[in-house]
Amino acid sequence: MNQRLRYSLKYIHYLLFAKHKKGHGIHSPFLFKLITEIFISKIEDKKLEQVFLAYNKIKQNKQLLTFDEIGAGSSYKKLNQLTVGKIVQKSSINKKYGKLLYGLVKFFNPETILEIGTSVGISTAFIAQAAPNANFKTIEGISQKIEIAKKISSKLNLKPEFIHGNFNHMLASVLEKYQILDFVFFDGNHTKEATLNYFNQCVAKTDNNSVFIFDDIHWSEDMENAWECIKQNKNVTLSVDLFRLGLIFFRKELSKEHYVIKF
Numbered sequence: 284m285n286q287r288l289r290y291s292l293k294y295i296h297y298l299l300f301a302k303h304k305k306g307h308g309i310h311s312p313f314l315f316k317l318i319t320e321i322f323i324s325k326i327e328d329k330k331l332e333q334v335f336l337a338y339n340k341i342k343q344n345k346q347l348l349t350f351d352e353i354g355a356g357s358s359y360k361k362l363n364q365l366t367v368g369k370i371v372q373k374s375s376i377n378k379k380y381g382k383l384l385y386g387l388v389k390f391f392n393p394e395t396i397l398e399i400g401t402s403v404g405i406s407t408a409f410i411a412q413a414a415p416n417a418n419f420k421t422i423e424g425i426s427q428k429i430e431i432a433k434k435i436s437s438k439l440n441l442k443p444e445f446i447h448g449n450f451n452h453m454l455a456s457v458l459e460k461y462q463i464l465d466f467v468f469f470d471g472n473h474t475k476e477a478t479l480n481y482f483n484q485c486v487a488k489t490d491n492n493s494v495f496i497f498d499d500i501h502w503s504e505d506m507e508n509a510w511e512c513i514k515q516n517k518n519v520t521l522s523v524d525l526f527r528l529g530l531i532f533f534r535k536e537l538s539k540e541h542y543v544i545k546f
């Protein structure tokens with residue numbers, strides 16, 4: 284079965300069987316609060332509006348970038364030439380999930396944030412706008428993309444630290460700069476091996492309140508396997524599957540439970 288068909292079938296299954304949209308049947312007060320205050324809340328605020336405006340603008344950007352692809356799915360197409368708008372359309376977080384990221388970051392108010400996979404900086408902008416004073420580092424392997432991401436951030440007056448390099452070589456040294464990771468967004472190199480490698484390195488820097496968010500957990504069989512392993516990790520208590528994003532918590536006061544929630 285080809286990957287697109289497999290993904291569509293998985294999504295239909297999710298829509299049919301995922302439960303708990305409005306928090307019904309959720310026993311965990313922590314998760315109930317998250318659902319009612321973040322997942323289904325209609326947060327409208329000026330800061331979020333600013334990111335939406337930047338997003339709408341960048342989607343129309345026709346600047347052509349030529350770069351060597353890296354990461355999962357790119358081995359068959361080494362050299363790529365795409366407009367910035369097309370990159371956003373193909374691989375950036377959309378507004379619905381951007382708003383969720385923004386809401387989660389505001390809710391947890393992390394002091395330290397790491398993003399693995401900046402691309403042209405869309406998710407970076409949602410995260411940074413929600414926590415402008417956090418120690419926020421974001422890593423990306425393609426310098427042309429980072430240049431665009433820097434421009435978006437600077438227009439919004441945000442100052443995340445952009446790090447150019449391959450995750451496989453850079454992550455360990457970047458992690459040395461953190462004592463504790465409060466919030467991590469994993470969004471690059473979607474293979475099982477790479478995802479588990481990055482997860483295991485980051486887990487060493489967690490504490491009880493850390494929050495990890497994974498993008499594209501059902502994108503491929505490989506990613507689904509990675510997601511299963513992450514859920515089973517001994518440090519993980521609660522996991523929440525929103526189909527596109529997966530949320531991981533380490534709070535010892537929570538019992539080990541795995542929820543699939545319609546979002």
Ligand SMILES: C[S@@+](CC[C@H](N)C(=O)[O-])C[C@H]1O[C@@H](n2cnc3c(N)ncnc32)[C@H](O)[C@@H]1O
Binds near residue numbers: 374403407
């Ligand atoms: C899905 S995109 C990130 C999208 C971004 N988080 C957003 O929502 O706007 C993944 C990015 O990871 C980068 N990437 C993939 N594998 C990498 C690696 N091994 N080292 C560095 N960057 C990598 C790709 O160049 C790509 O820009």
